[in-house]
Amino acid sequence: MKVISLVPSITEALFDLGLTEKEIIGRTKFCIHPAEKVKNVEIIGGTKNLNIEKIRSLHPDLILANKEENVKEQIESLMNDFKVTVYNTETIEDNYYLVKNLGLLFNKEERAQTFNLKIYDVLYQAKINSKVKAAYLIWKNPYMTVGSDTFIHNVLSEIGFENIFKNQTRYPEIRAEDLAEADVIMLSSEPFPFKEKHIAELKEVYPQKKIMIVDGEAFSWYGTHIAKCESYFRELILEFDR
Template sequence: MKIVSLVPSITEALFDLGLTEHEIKGRTKFCIHPADKIKNVAVIGGTKNINIEKIKALQPDLILANKEENMKDQVEALMNDFKVMVAHVETIEDNYYLLKSLGKLAGKEERAQLFNLKIYEILNQAKLRTPVKAAYLIWNNPYMTVGSDTFIHKILTEIGFENIFKDKTRYPVITTEDLKKADVIMLSSEPFPFKEKHIEELRAFYPEKKIMIVDGEAFSWYGTHIAKCEGYFKELLEDIHAMQM
């Protein structure tokens, strides 16, 4: 089977499940994991500006897309010529069934189940002692955060954070003043690459708050990625626990 993946986290999951460049024939430029294996896979553009002609040249048996990450018109254009599977992952349960589906597709059901069990184990163990009010920023100028119908929100909630924007949906634009109720302000490493200078900008408004850069992949990459974040979540929560003391 020849597969083209238009989703970075799904590309990673396929390799984690045991597929190789012999099956995975195309990927986006944002499909960066696993670094030693994706280099042998053809790049077919970005997640939102795919090169349909390049994909047609690969003649895939299956294209894997995502409702949120890919453009609807481009995905529909591909559906005219190819079999396309469109994932939509908002919850941990959604992720469970995504991996189950990918495992069945790849003939790696047992391996997919091991990843699912590891993810549940990590999320069950990674818990704050008491809830901490948090704001998670994904974009700068303007600031954008996450609402309750996002995968990031679900991960935050699973490990004990209270998203102060849980009454919002999707990715609302907010102001600096809207962050006043947060005890912790998280600046994600992606899609906007927040840096130390952005921490300092916010610290000028909120010198008493904990403001930190967090690994965006750990919170937003569904598929198998969370199964590899045990150490990261442990360190993150230890940092927050120290703040609570």
């Protein structure tokens, strides 16, 4: 089966489940894992600006997309000519069924189950001892955070953080003043590439508050990625359980 993945984390998951470059014939420019394998796969644009004609020229048997990451109109256009499966992954349970479904699709059920069990184990082992109020920022100018109906929120909750914006949805815009309640401000490495200088900017407003850069992939890449973040999460929670 020839498949095109329009989602970085799904591309990674397909390779993790054992598919090869012979089966994965197209991916977006943001599909960067595993680096040594994706470099051999045709790029068909970005997640939100697909090269439809290039996709057509590849004649895929299946296209895998995501409700949030891809543009509805582009996906509907592809549906006229190809089989397209659109996933919507907001919770850890959603993720379980995503990985399970991919395993069934490509006859990799055993491998999929191994990854699912590992993900649950990683999240279980990563729990912090007491609730820590957190603000997780994904963008700057304006600052944007995550509401309760996002995968990031669910990962935060699973390992013991209380999202101070849990009563909001999607990715609300906020101001620096809205972060006062947080015990920790997490600045994600993606999609906005927060750096140390951005910590310094917020330290001017909150000099006593814990502000840190976190690995955006560990929190936002669904599929199989969390299974490989055991050491990262272990080190992260040590920051709070000392």
